[in-house]
Amino acid sequence: MPSPSWSAPVAHAPVDAVVPLPGSKSMTNRALILAALAGGPSHIVRPLRSRDTDLMAAALRALGVGVTDEGGDWRVRRSDLAGPAQVDVGLAGTVMRFLPPVAALASGEVAVDGDPRARERPMGPIITALRALGTTIDDGGRGALPFTVHGTGAVPGGPVTIDASGSSQLVSGLLLAAPRFEKGVEVRHEGPPVPSAPHLAMTVRMLRDAGATVETEPDLWRVAPGPLLGGDKVIEPDLSNSAQFLGAALVTGGRVTVPGWPSDTTQPGDALRGLLAAMGAEVSSGPDGLTVRGTGEFRGLSADLHEVGELTPVLTALAALAGSPSRLTGIAHLRGHETDRLAALVTEINGLGGDVRELPDGLEIRPAKLRGGVFHTYDDHRMVMAAAVLGLAVPGVEVENPGTVGKTLPDFTGLWASMLAPD
Ligand SMILES: O=C(O)C1=C[C@@H](OP(=O)(O)O)[C@@H](O)[C@H](O)C1
Numbered sequence: 499m500p501s502p503s504w505s506a507p508v509a510h511a512p513v514d515a516v517v518p519l520p521g522s523k524s525m526t527n528r529a530l531i532l533a534a535l536a537g538g539p540s541h542i543v544r545p546l547r548s549r550d551t552d553l554m555a556a557a558l559r560a561l562g563v564g565v566t567d568e569g570g571d572w573r574v575r576r577s578d579l580a581g582p583a584q585v586d587v588g589l590a591g592t593v594m595r596f597l598p599p600v601a602a603l604a605s606g607e608v609a610v611d612g613d614p615r616a617r618e619r620p621m622g623p624i625i626t627a628l629r630a631l632g633t634t635i636d637d638g639g640r641g642a643l644p645f646t647v648h649g650t651g652a653v654p655g656g657p658v659t660i661d662a663s664g665s666s667q668l669v670s671g672l673l674l675a676a677p678r679f680e681k682g683v684e685v686r687h688e689g690p691p692v693p694s695a696p697h698l699a700m701t702v703r704m705l706r707d708a709g710a711t712v713e714t715e716p717d718l719w720r721v722a723p724g725p726l727l728g729g730d731k732v733i734e735p736d737l738s739n740s741a742q743f744l745g746a747a748l749v750t751g752g753r754v755t756v757p758g759w760p761s762d763t764t765q766p767g768d769a770l771r772g773l774l775a776a777m778g779a780e781v782s783s784g785p786d787g788l789t790v791r792g793t794g795e796f797r798g799l800s801a802d803l804h805e806v807g808e809l810t811p812v813l814t815a816l817a818a819l820a821g822s823p824s825r826l827t828g829i830a831h832l833r834g835h836e837t838d839r840l841a842a843l844v845t846e847i848n849g850l851g852g853d854v855r856e857l858p859d860g861l862e863i864r865p866a867k868l869r870g871g872v873f874h875t876y877d878d879h880r881m882v883m884a885a886a887v888l889g890l891a892v893p894g895v896e897v898e899n900p901g902t903v904g905k906t907l908p909d910f911t912g913l914w915a916s917m918l919a920p921d
């Protein structure tokens with residue numbers, strides 16, 4: 499059910515706020531998978547609680563894994579994975595790509611489906627790869643959701659070649675379950691470049707932290723069969739979800755600090771330090787966290803965002819308010835995200851009077867005077883975040899279905915209001 503629209507608040511003064519952020523979606527959903535496959539119990543500390551992560555927890559429970567809430571943290575207890583089960587992936591890329599390889603390890607049938615748009619997101623390569631690794635999947639010949647995994651309780655594994663140019667998650671999903679495959683896995687990518695390198699590094703690091711043996715070469719990942727360790731898995735704040743808050747400092751000429759910014763991280767959001775600096779922000783870090791200061795004037799951005807595609811919606815909104823043109827490239831794969839993000843950003847920003855043009859692999863954004871109007875969000879959390887950034891400087895931005903932000907940041911409008919009016 500769509501939520502009532504939200505009038506994005508205008509910033510009448512420079513922001514000056516500390517914004518603590520919930521945990522990383524990407525780390526939380528990897529931690530849940532690794533905990534479900536571990537030999538001993540796990541404690542997931544400060545996980546993100548949102549639609550995407552609750553769906554992952556529910557999917558694992560449906561397979562028999564014990565996932566229990568403890569004051570917002572999760573305790574995970576392994577059990578034999580078994581169907582029959584039905585799994586709802588919602589619109590979560592991490593659930594639709596990370597869960598089927600786990601379902602392949604279950605005995606019994608696991609039916610997997612999601613939101614209407616989930617049926618359009620790239621899945622074919624992972625279905626084909628799982629079949630090549632010894633799993634039976636009935637997808638009615640669609641190469642997409644919905645499908646049924648017919649597990650036997652074991653996956654032979656071994657070498658497989660995949661075109662992961664549509665999504666890095668196609669590789670991550672295979673790697674995360676691979677320690678439990680009889681022969682492990684050797685995934686070779688063939689095709690145009692795989693996006694989102696930091697997310698692949700996150701997969702490798704979290705696997706190694708859980709005791710797996712992983713070797714990598716360019717476009718090749720090898721995971722040895724072996725046990726996974728339980729224990730504590732501490733989740734970092736979601737740095738990608740800091741983009742709109744740090745961006746607010748740039749737009750209003752103010753200052754925003756995000757506490758707990760990790761000094762060594764695989765999260766793609768860490769690239770915001772350089773990207774916002776390139777737009778004119780002063781970026782500093784210290785014991786209080788990462789601080790971004792704006793001067794009121796800021797410039798456009800020319801950047802290849804292939805590795806950090808999920809930052810695009812908010813960076814595009816910032817670019818639409820910047821003093822000079824921007825060119826964001828390397829992001830053709832965003833057409834397969836929650837919505838076709840390139841088309842959605844062009845339509846909605848131009849609908850407010852903006853000047854955004856779609857490129858074969860990105861967006862070109864020129865300065866233009868924006869006006870208020872309805873901003874449609876296409877079930878895409880990051881479209882809500884982008885609209886909020888525009889609304890800081892443009893009166894009358896009415897955001898349709900803001901509740902869709904619950905995919906990764908349920909309290910977004912509350913955090914936004916606190917940022918604009920801190921106690
Ligand atoms: O592995 C992950 O956690 C993610 C990988 C990326 O997917 P793509 O490689 O499909 O862009 C990213 O955009 C998504 O938000 C999260």
Ligand SMILES: C=C(OP(=O)(O)O)C(=O)O
Binds near residue numbers: 591
């Ligand atoms: C692309 C995104 O999500 P997903 O994990 O559903 O791919 C995103 O969060 O920007």
